[in-house]
Amino acid sequence: MTILPDLPDLLIEHVSVTNEVTVIVRDLPASGRPLHLIVHVRRFFCPQSTCIRKIKASRFPSLTLPRAKFTLRLQEALRDLGFALGGEAGARLGRRLSIQRSPDTLLRLVKQAERPAASPPRARLVA
Numbered sequence: 001m002t003i004l005p006d007l008p009d010l011l012i013e014h015v016s017v018t019n020e021v022t023v024i025v026r027d028l029p030a031s032g033r034p035l036h037l038i039v040h041v042r043r044f045f046c047p048q049s050t051c052i053r054k055i056k057a058s059r060f061p062s063l064t065l066p067r068a069k070f071t072l073r074l075q076e077a078l079r080d081l082g083f084a085l086g087g088e089a090g091a092r093l094g095r096r097l098s099i100q101r102s103p104d105t106l107l108r109l110v111k112q113a114e115r116p117a118a119s120p121p122r123a124r125l126v127a
Contacts, residue, residue, distance in 0.1 A: 018045040027071040029098035082106035
């Protein structure tokens, strides 16, 4: 019994490739030009009742999150723009850097960001 590395819950013996989908993923600009990556995503089907999931798509964890349209690098840059400048100003600077996204996108990424754990207040000695 062999398990596919990027699809751990599908067994090779029972899996067939259902189809292949082309997805365009946006990345950080290169030399001032927008960069779009064309990614071919394979979908797998397992007809066995022992399979946990019947249909599963291959993933690229070092490139992008599942169903995301941006690379992790671009998402981080957009989130940093949103944190530093906010929506409108971040979008204006992004246009100058060839990263054209709406202010709403920047604010959504800021809201989705993990917040650092709040440290408990430190006790102070008052004399």
